[in-house]
Amino acid sequence: MFNDKRVGISCPALQAIEPVLNSWINCTQRYIDVWEGGDLPYWYNEQANVSILAGAAWKADWTAIEEYQIIKIATEADEKTSVIGRNDLYIADDKNGYCIEAKIAYVPIDDLTAARDRILGKCKLATFEAGRLDYDEPKVGAVFIAPYSLAKPASIEQIEAFQTMLLALPNDALAWVCPTDAQKAPSHDNKRYPMVALLLLNG
Template sequence: MSVIIESPPLQPLEPVLRTWVECVRQYVSVWGGEDLPYWYNEQSNVSVLCGAAWRAGWTALEEYQVGRIGDEAEYGAGRNDLYIANDEHGFCIEAKVAYLEITDLAAAGTVLAARCALATADARSADIEGHKVGAVFAIPYRQGAQASAEEQLAFIDWLQDKHFGAVAWVAPATVPNLRSHDDRHYPLAALVLLNA
């Protein structure tokens, strides 16, 4: 199973997460494995999640203006990364990306924890109705060489052991060239969700 939801408030997002997996696979397939939507930046990753929401029958809006709760000098007006909703549920999502060295899960844990804390803090500060969610696109890489099947499985097990509110992952079926311009190989993508 590539989607695990442990937090009941996040359970309604299951069809969106499953569709996100499909959307990543479709993107990689269209480009024959020569381009990956998740090795770019936060906005690229959010756009795939937004598309998955629409494809799953939800509505979605990216990068819209929203007030911020807190010290006006520090927060004031800002933008929210993504809002998705259906007839029953609405989710205000603040996203971050964490690029994680797959061969050093201890260091990866430090990076991921920091990005999770930032995403949930940003979600909490949004002055908007709906369930607030921190989202982190956890993107493992290996420098210079493909990650082994064992390394990929160890990464997925490691993510599951963290017991996030929800986690989804996808390893593309088409993998002729998963190396970026900086000689990093990106074997899979994961999406971590946390209640804010």
């Protein structure tokens, strides 16, 4: 059944992040409202999507920092070494903190098999990168999922089927929003993006 907003968390370790996910939904809608449906934050790149999540953390009275330096574990010839790298996002309140490695998946809403395979591939990459972080606090792989239809707006039936597919994917938390006016204007390559989802997995 079509649902324009959803926040679901199955992993107790991620339960604290619920207000940030609700804020992410509101910030996404706010961005689209400002541009009256003519611009969507999630049809851009990974960094643009991370910036919305960072802003959502601040709006939820958390703190956030993007693209900061951190030690990562690298494995070469079965030997582990420490290297300097960057983490996409760290968010925290006064009790909880999460290191987040993000990926984005642009997927066709009318080909659920292809969409599922691409999302799962991005999940694998995100959790792998999160697992490399040399940090004691929870490490999370995050995948922003932006389904699109070509030329014409996606139908309610297509959106419902896509949401059903998302719910069947392995996840520790899953949120989505189908913003008002999201399909008002096409992207530069004539695609319509009816919704965006955020899937989280422990790294």
